[in-house]
Amino acid sequence: MSILSPRRRAVVTGLGFITSIGNNRAEVLDSLRTQRTGIEIHPELDRPEIPYKLAGTIKGFDLPHEKRDAWKFPDGLTIPRNILRGLAPHGAYAYFAMNEAIADANLSPNDISNVRTGMMCASAGSMSSLYHSVDVMVKKGIRFNHPYGVSRGIAGTLNFNLVAAFKIKGPATGFVNACSGSAVAFGHALDLVRQDRQDIVFVVGAEDCDLYNILPFGCCRALTSQTDPTKYPCAFDVKRDGFAATGGAAVLVLEELERAQKRRAKIYAEALGWGQSSDGYDVLGPEPSGEGLSRAMNDALRDADVDLSEVDYINAHATATPLGDPAECRGIKRVFGEKHSPFVSTTKSQTGHGLSMAGALEAGICCLAIKEKFTPPSINVTELDPECAGLNIVTAPNDHAARVVMSNSSAFGGSNVSLVLREFSA
Numbered sequence: 001m002s003i004l005s006p007r008r009r010a011v012v013t014g015l016g017f018i019t020s021i022g023n024n025r026a027e028v029l030d031s032l033r034t035q036r037t038g039i040e041i042h043p044e045l046d047r048p049e050i051p052y053k054l055a056g057t058i059k060g061f062d063l064p065h066e067k068r069d070a071w072k073f074p075d076g077l078t079i080p081r082n083i084l085r086g087l088a089p090h091g092a093y094a095y096f097a098m099n100e101a102i103a104d105a106n107l108s109p110n111d112i113s114n115v116r117t118g119m120m121c122a123s124a125g126s127m128s129s130l131y132h133s134v135d136v137m138v139k140k141g142i143r144f145n146h147p148y149g150v151s152r153g154i155a156g157t158l159n160f161n162l163v164a165a166f167k168i169k170g171p172a173t174g175f176v177n178a179c180s181g182s183a184v185a186f187g188h189a190l191d192l193v194r195q196d197r198q199d200i201v202f203v204v205g206a207e208d209c210d211l212y213n214i215l216p217f218g219c220c221r222a223l224t225s226q227t228d229p230t231k232y233p234c235a236f237d238v239k240r241d242g243f244a245a246t247g248g249a250a251v252l253v254l255e256e257l258e259r260a261q262k263r264r265a266k267i268y269a270e271a272l273g274w275g276q277s278s279d280g281y282d283v284l285g286p287e288p289s290g291e292g293l294s295r296a297m298n299d300a301l302r303d304a305d306v307d308l309s310e311v312d313y314i315n316a317h318a319t320a321t322p323l324g325d326p327a328e329c330r331g332i333k334r335v336f337g338e339k340h341s342p343f344v345s346t347t348k349s350q351t352g353h354g355l356s357m358a359g360a361l362e363a364g365i366c367c368l369a370i371k372e373k374f375t376p377p378s379i380n381v382t383e384l385d386p387e388c389a390g391l392n393i394v395t396a397p398n399d400h401a402a403r404v405v406m407s408n409s410s411a412f413g414g415s416n417v418s419l420v421l422r423e424f425s426a
Contacts, residue, residue: 008196009257013104014101014104016096016249017250019354020039021056021351038352041055045215052214054223056352088152090126090207091158093206098166098204098251120192122158124355125153130152131212159172175188181205181411182250186203205356225241235380236318236385237383241322245353246351252363268424273300279292287414290327293416297332300419303420306420311404312403314332314406314407317409332391349380350379369405
């Protein structure tokens with residue numbers, strides 16, 4: 001494509017979910033509509049010596065460590081043995097979410113396995129798979145290790161396995177930007193389509209949902225220590241004390257507009273632009289003023305060619321940590337001021353914080369909100385933090401039909417990403 005040629009337009013034509021609030025698009029939508037939480041006391045955390053109990057659990061799955069022959073899935077879901085042997089738990093979640101997204105987008109085998117179809121993934125790898133593999137190597141010797149031990153556990157396991165399982169022939173990349181990882185994946189997928197490098201790109205975010213992936217976040221005091229999921233986590237609230245982690249998978253199909261229209265695909269939303277920045281401040285904590293996030297938001301708006309006044313809704317990163325929420329509030333106010341705030345909410349108090357999958361999950365939620373014409377609220381809010389003053393925080397069901405939406409993600413090292421989506425119009 002010539003540098004002077006107009007950019008191609010990209011739309012979301014398929015969604016797939018395995019999440020704490022539902023194992024398919026219909027269940028997720030119903031949970032969002034009814035504010036049904038996916039958070040509960042996680043069985044693996046329900047021990048006296050563990051101070052953190054809550055997590056966004058994935059229902060209907062039983063995936064005992066390193067015993068794939070004993071793995072159990074919800075009724076109707078199966079994985080061929082030759083594919084299953086290479087998967088970590090979150091790879092299994094992603095496999096099912098991929099199949100749903102493919103069916104939702106009505107893609108043919110040739111659409112999927114094509115040099116013009118790629119895949120952008122994000123996960124932290126599988127701590128449980130890596131731990132068990134290294135434990136066997138140290139205690140018994142390398143000859144006793146499973147040949148897939150490494151590829152199951154390291155951060156690239158999603159793209160390794162999904163590319164092989166679905167015969168992807170275009171570019172495939174795994175991003176390890178922690179909690180903004182799948183938002184970065186979405187941004188790069190958008191660029192590949194706009195720049196005429198690919199016609200379809202799958203965006204995949206997935207994480208395990210077990211003790212090994214969750215508990216390390218307690219070491220940096222990021223998890224809620226409460227036990228009542230009807231009150232916690234509570235982003236934007238004065239009583240917040242951390243997040244409940246979750247796992248699962250979310251998959252979006254990004255497709256070039258004219259191609260989608262020619263095959264009469266359903267269109268959830270148009271992907272308009274994205275911005276990325278770094279705080280340059282701290283390994284764990286956000287820069288307090290929100291300046292880094294505000295730069296990502298401004299860059300996203302500029303990339304999308306959208307005016308501030310057009311933004312109806314922001315799906316905030318807001319994880320319910322004491323430092324993170326105020327920094328994001330300040331960042332949003334740096335961009336929008338305090339007089340004309342869009343609606344703002346976070347869905348993490350309902351779903352849990354999906355870590356590397358959060359960006360993809362929340363972009364998918366934004367697509368549902370745009371298509372179904374509603375604005376999801378922040379649940380569990382009883383008293384807003386004064387830092388929220390000037391922002392239009394949504395705390396109750398809202399039928400406002402947002403037309404232009406931003407989705408924010410932030411991560412370790414101050415890695416900030418903002419995505420812009422819009423209701424599709426020809």
